[in-house]
Amino acid sequence: MSKNPIIRLENATKTHTLGSEEVHALDGINFTMEQGSFWAIMGPSGSGKSTTLNILGCLDHLTSGKYFLKEEDISQLNDDELSEIRLSHLGFIFQSFNLIPQLTVQENIELPLYYLNWQPNAYAKRARDLADLVGLADRLNHRPNELSGGQRQRVAIARSLANDPYIILADEPTGNLDSANGEQILQLIIDLNKNGKTIAMVTHDPDIAAHASHQLHIRDGKIDRIECRESKGE
Amino acid sequence: MQLTEIIRNVRLGIKDLMIHGLRSLLTMLGMVFGVGSVVAMLSVGEGAGKEALEQIQKLGSNNIIIDSVKPVEQASSSKGRFALDLYGLRYKDFERMVQAIADIKSAVPVKITREKAYYADNVLEVRVVGSTPDWFQLVDHNVLSGRVFQASDMSNRANVVVVTENVARKLLTFSGEQRSNIRIGSNFFEVVGIISSGDAKDGDGGVQTPDSPLDVYIPINVMRERFGDIAVRKVSGATIREKVELQQVIVQVNAKEQVESSALAIETMLANFHDKKDYTMRVPLALLRQAEATKRTFNIVLGSIAGISLLVGGIGIMNIMLATVTERTREIGIRRAIGARRGQIILQFLIETVLLSMFGGIIGIFLGLLIPFLITYFADLETIVTWYSIVFSFGISLTVGVIFGLYPAVRAANLNPIEALRHE
Ligand SMILES: Nc1ncnc2c1ncn2[C@@H]1O[C@H](COP(=O)(O)OP(=O)(O)O)[C@@H](O)[C@H]1O
Ligand SMILES: [Mg+2]
Numbered sequence: 001m002s003k004n005p006i007i008r009l010e011n012a013t014k015t016h017t018l019g020s021e022e023v024h025a026l027d028g029i030n031f032t033m034e035q036g037s038f039w040a041i042m043g044p045s046g047s048g049k050s051t052t053l054n055i056l057g058c059l060d061h062l063t064s065g066k067y068f069l070k071e072e073d074i075s076q077l078n079d080d081e082l083s084e085i086r087l088s089h090l091g092f093i094f095q096s097f098n099l100i101p102q103l104t105v106q107e108n109i110e111l112p113l114y115y116l117n118w119q120p121n122a123y124a125k126r127a128r129d130l131a132d133l134v135g136l137a138d139r140l141n142h143r144p145n146e147l148s149g150g151q152r153q154r155v156a157i158a159r160s161l162a163n164d165p166y167i168i169l170a171d172e173p174t175g176n177l178d179s180a181n182g183e184q185i186l187q188l189i190i191d192l193n194k195n196g197k198t199i200a201m202v203t204h205d206p207d208i209a210a211h212a213s214h215q216l217h218i219r220d221g222k223i224d225r226i227e228c229r230e231s232k233g234e
Numbered sequence: 235m236q237l238t239e240i241i242r243n244v245r246l247g248i249k250d251l252m253i254h255g256l257r258s259l260l261t262m263l264g265m266v267f268g269v270g271s272v273v274a275m276l277s278v279g280e281g282a283g284k285e286a287l288e289q290i291q292k293l294g295s296n297n298i299i300i301d302s303v304k305p306v307e308q309a310s311s312s313k314g315r316f317a318l319d320l321y322g323l324r325y326k327d328f329e330r331m332v333q334a335i336a337d338i339k340s341a342v343p344v345k346i347t348r349e350k351a352y353y354a355d356n357v358l359e360v361r362v363v364g365s366t367p368d369w370f371q372l373v374d375h376n377v378l379s380g381r382v383f384q385a386s387d388m389s390n391r392a393n394v395v396v397v398t399e400n401v402a403r404k405l406l407t408f409s410g411e412q413r414s415n416i417r418i419g420s421n422f423f424e425v426v427g428i429i430s431s432g433d434a435k436d437g438d439g440g441v442q443t444p445d446s447p448l449d450v451y452i453p454i455n456v457m458r459e460r461f462g463d464i465a466v467r468k469v470s471g472a473t474i475r476e477k478v479e480l481q482q483v484i485v486q487v488n489a490k491e492q493v494e495s496s497a498l499a500i501e502t503m504l505a506n507f508h509d510k511k512d513y514t515m516r517v518p519l520a521l522l523r524q525a526e527a528t529k530r531t532f533n534i535v536l537g538s539i540a541g542i543s544l545l546v547g548g549i550g551i552m553n554i555m556l557a558t559v560t561e562r563t564r565e566i567g568i569r570r571a572i573g574a575r576r577g578q579i580i581l582q583f584l585i586e587t588v589l590l591s592m593f594g595g596i597i598g599i600f601l602g603l604l605i606p607f608l609i610t611y612f613a614d615l616e617t618i619v620t621w622y623s624i625v626f627s628f629g630i631s632l633t634v635g636v637i638f639g640l641y642p643a644v645r646a647a648n649l650n651p652i653e654a655l656r657h658e
Contacts, residue, residue, distance in 0.1 A: 059571060059651050080575050087573020098568045098655060102253050112572050114242060159572075 265594025273602020364457025567654025587639025595631025
């Protein structure tokens, strides 16, 4: 495994204030994700897994602490700058797929490239290549509601790859799928990781987490333990 | 912001609007009727004002026209068969006006009578107008053929006549050639010229022009000699004999600013010498101002009504866009997660609203073109669709789209992406 850090959290804290009550969703978290690693984020419900992923995905600000992306401190960036980072360097896969229903498969995959101002023939080609990669080359003109759950998640994976991100952030990507489809999606993610993509994935399932190189166990907003499987990777 | 981004959003907007075709159409209706009513109302206002304004302008903005009228009290005062009604402007009045009022540039006395005119086998009842050559300067017309009569004709007491194109067509049965002798009453006159006809719709819009299509013009001194000052009319069986020296005096002052003071001076002078008010004065400039003010009021009232309907249309669009934003919260979250900036979300929804109001506006313009056509066709009211009313309402529809679209768009952009993704 290369020692090239992509993400580093330093004493990351996220506090929600509800009236006079403070909820510490994240309470002083430290870890470093290296390039090519595959992190499974685990923990009981309400422990702070999604919060962690949202922070990593630049959808949320830290209350305190630091977030380094490729050694650059991005904890103080404004909304537009964070949007730019999501656009250029991050990929998302959600439990509920989150495709735009009125757009075709091709258009959904192209979406990040629109915002990246690619030329139409360039993004069309890229979308076709990615659809091919996830095995949906023959579904380019279908709409999401014409696809099965597994196929929708493949579209979402293709879309997350469009901008060639540093890291893919997945929040229970197999949570809404039956076991067969879940298996296929997991295999796709494992293959991506084998090809060098860094992955951070929230999951409940220890069997799924077993494929990861690192297991980050969170409890009550704190890191319970990090398990590292050295046999993973080279 | 790049052009390609706008184009992409326009295409996306059209697509999204088409998905909810009926809803988009119904939402547009407010705009359609708003813009349609602006264009239609302005065209009616424009048409109503136009004729009056044109006629007033034809009277000349520097002119003052004084007409003889039979005073009301005298209407029943004629006793016996040979009673003579004596009223109106006198030759002396004209002379006094020209001498006493300094600002007068030129003035013409006008005698008018109705006579039968004869040429070959044709007979035509014409209005004989006697005046001086200056008449042709004061009253707007074109010389189509020959010449108008001149000072020399007056000093020679020549029996010359200038006819309107209309009279030439009807009496001479051809136009373009004068040099014919026509008989008016019992006197022969040589036709020396043909001028364009006055307005056929004489008196429409409450303004009477000094010329009429049935005019023939002769020197005033010739007229006085041949036809005298006494007119005999038959009104419902009774014969009425009237003596009127001048039917009309037209005065032109040097500048617009002198119109009102001169009119007042003439009025005062006439009042001094006339026991009864047997004359009326028309000041085209005052009429013009009045007509313009009326038209302005009319346009403001119509415009306000139309403006309210545009406002209602805009609110309807805003209402639907707010619902759209709520309905598409998830989509907004997805776009934001992928990396769309707030500004890009605003642009997307703003363009959608503007498209909605713009399409509504375009359909409304067609409606606004159709309605005046129908009004003219069925109600026989003149309507004029002006290009600026179209540009104006199109601009308004765009503005309404932007104004009423901004709030829903900003609301969409300010959604928290995490919550938006979790929505429903
Ligand atoms: N917007 C919020 N406002 C208040 N509390 C929140 C908010 N988001 C998350 N929390 C709280 O933070 C804690 C962590 O939530 P989350 O990260 O969603 O947990 P997990 O994904 O592990 O189930 C929970 O106690 C949750 O109630
Ligand atoms: Mg969660």
